[in-house]
Amino acid sequence: MTSRFLARCAASAVALLLAMPAMGQQRASTERDPSPNFNTGTLRRLKLPMEDQGSTGDLSGFSTRAINGQVTRTLAERATDVVRPEDYRSLADADDTLSFKRAAATGRLISLTDGKTYTVCEAIPVKRGVIGPGATVKACASGFPVPYEDVLLETTKTTASIPINAVNSIFHNVNWTANDFVDDGLIFQGFTVDLRGTSLYEHGAFHIIKVRKARNVVVDGITTYGGGDMTAFQATDGTIVRNSRAYRFRNAGADHWEGPSNALVENNELVCSERYPRPDLGPGVKIGPDGAVMFTAASSTLGSAHGRNLVSRGNRISGGCNAGVFVNILALNSSLTNVVSEGDIIDASLGENAMGAIVFEGNVIGGRISNTIAKNGNGPASILLRPDEIDTNQGKRSSGAPEKVQVNAPQVVNWTTDPDNYSPITLRGQNHVLTEAMLVGGSNGTSVTVDDATTTVSGTFNPESGAFGTVNCLSGCVNPGTVTSNGATKIATGVGSTQWFPTVSCFSGSLGTNEPPTARFSQNGKQITARISHEITSLGSCANGILYTLPSRPAYDAAGFGRNRSPGSTLSVLAAQSSSALIVQDTAGNAPATTSGYDVTVTYEVQ
Structure with missing residues (x-):
């Protein structure tokens, strides 16, 4: 009786929910899954795969489509995009080495869990790469065995014992020993590899990521501590290493x-x-x-x-x-x-x-x-x-x-x-x-x-x-117009430059006593080199930096350099793409405190 009563209650609850179109319409308008049709003015009941398959609860055949996407894929297909090492871990595993290797053997991209620390004791061969913002990979405290091979050096025809194996790494591509390009499209993103506290921390022949004979490899936003190389690329074509940090490599x-x-x-x-x-x-x-x-x-x-x-x-x-x-x-x-x-x-x-x-x-x-x-x-x-x-x-x-x-x-x-x-x-x-x-x-x-x-x-x-x-x-050379035979002439001033008259402003406040800046630029193709000399004796209320309009808008931000005449210090200079301005600051990000002015230079590409 109790089970029949609960069943009737559940059926009544479902009927009640389906009888409330206003609430259904309001909720439907915030749904993110584009598979249901929410544009008809009523909530359409979804038919789940389990209804055709009995009561197994298998959702693998349920189809979804990414927001703004055009292709419908099943959950089973989506689940094969990436793999996680913990899904392949055995209760008998002492560390994460075998779970990494099992995941890598699928040939899919390995995804690490945010906030989790993994420990590996052998090199991991990967086909697609490893991503894992917020994850950390550590080596076993004893370190890896770094094999050395006796090889014949082609230049001297002598034998030397050097480490040339892929196994002296944390991650390497599967076909590292290939004679031609096989692996294509690897990505390593977001994770940290920390060798501190291991014998590999100061080992110059042990590398974090080692890739050979591969095309289109991206390393983005990783952090490494110790080892020989953060990235060791050999015979590669089309590689990017960006937005990453490597500390104390040997x-x-x-x-x-x-x-x-x-x-x-x-x-x-x-x-x-x-x-x-x-x-x-x-x-x-x-x-x-x-x-x-x-x-x-x-x-x-x-x-x-x-x-x-x-x-x-x-x-x-x-x-x-x-x-x-x-x-x-x-x-x-x-x-x-x-x-x-x-x-x-x-x-x-x-x-x-x-x-x-x-x-x-x-x-x-x-x-x-x-x-x-x-x-x-x-x-x-x-x-x-x-x-x-x-x-x-x-x-x-x-x-x-x-x-x-x-x-x-x-x-x-x-x-x-x-x-x-x-x-x-x-x-x-x-x-x-x-x-x-x-x-x-x-x-x-x-x-x-x-x-x-x-x-x-x-x-x-x-x-x-x-x-x-x-x-x-140096002895024996003569360069007429630039260098005399005794090598003691002044260097000529810049040739082929054009004067421009930049507008000067401050991030906040106004500039005090100053002379109009002297500004010249030269252009070679899409590359511009701009130089400004500015006599300033008082900053006034100017704060956070001084801005100069550039002769042309940069295609991307480009760092320049500058020298404060008094005191003699380095300045931070940036040609900013967004504002088309040259920004001058001290190294702390403030308007440069100067009593005589400064000289700044930047080279950038135009749009």
Whole structure:
């Protein structure tokens, strides 16, 4: 009797609900599932799959359509889009290694749970990638075994024991050993990998994400602590590493080698580990990671390879790296073409055996270093272009020298006392162009060093002396109009620039005593370099920043640089796409406190 009574009550409740169209219409108007028809003015009763299948409660055949989507899919189909490791966990599992591997074996995208910490003790091969904002992956406290293999180095024809396996990683693509491109379309997004407290934390040969012979790979918004590389890409085509943070890596933050092509490293925070002792190199010798962003032509066995279209943009780099952005060849008959460092901010407290903030070494053909802020505590130069020699079984042989690199509007600071330091910017090789640089420091009193008559320099300014910088020419070169044979001439002012008259305003308040700013810009294709000098003796009530209208609207935000004359300090400069304004602030985000004014420069692309 009780069951029949409850059944009648349930039926009455359903009938009552269906008899209230006004309430039904009001509720229907807020529904987000577009599958029901809510536009008829009455609530249409949904027929669930279980009604045709008995009372099994199986909803797998229930069809839905995404909001604004055109394709109807069943719940069973939707459930196969991603997999979670915990769905594959066994009660006998001591950690999450096997559940990760079982999930990865499905070939689907692995989704991690927000707020959950996973522990793995072996490398995980993935086909589609891993996403998991808010999730953390840790390694077993004992660390992974990092295998070393005896391989024949192609350049020297000698045997070396090096780690070249995919298993020295947290995640790697399934077809890492392939001879051709197989894997395509991997994504790693949002999670944290924390190696602190393990033997891998300071292991330079262990990498977080390792991908080889794959196309279209995206790493977005991840955070890593320790290890060798945050990302180790080999022989890849079409990769993006962006919006990520890597702390205390021992080899490189974003590493690319074996002929990488079409790579973008953008808007990352990369903090190199401190420099550490290497007694095998000599008493008291310390070294640091090779580079925060690295592009290398050679393979792991130093075999020849060619790469192209490699961009480092808007990255913030600090710590003890040998170089902030390091572009090198390391193999004979190899090259890298069209390499760009744009808007990178490098504050590297480099020690002994360091190279420089931005280094292009060997056969690097074409490219650009623009709108960068490069501060370097040691090394031959803050921006350094130089030839390289490779050790071979026939002795040292040249791997070439950089050619046709444009250096536009950098701010360079180099306080080194290294006797090998020629100047803050050293451009060896040929057919380079340097324009609109702001230079501070240099141990021998010169601003720029070149070694070929085909390299031209113009518009380079040293705010310390308030004059245009001098240039040093290495032995045997003459560059008429720019460098005399004794290498002691002034650099010519900028050529081909156009004056414009910006409107000046403040985020709030009004500017005090000031002279009209002097503003000039030059344009090469879609790229504009704009420079403003502004005499200001009183800020008045101006607060939060000073704005100048630009000659053309930027296609995207671009960071510039500036120097406050008194006090002598660095300024924050941004060409803002949304407002088409050049924004000048101090490093704390305020209007710059100045008693004499400042000089600012920015390079950006127009729409």
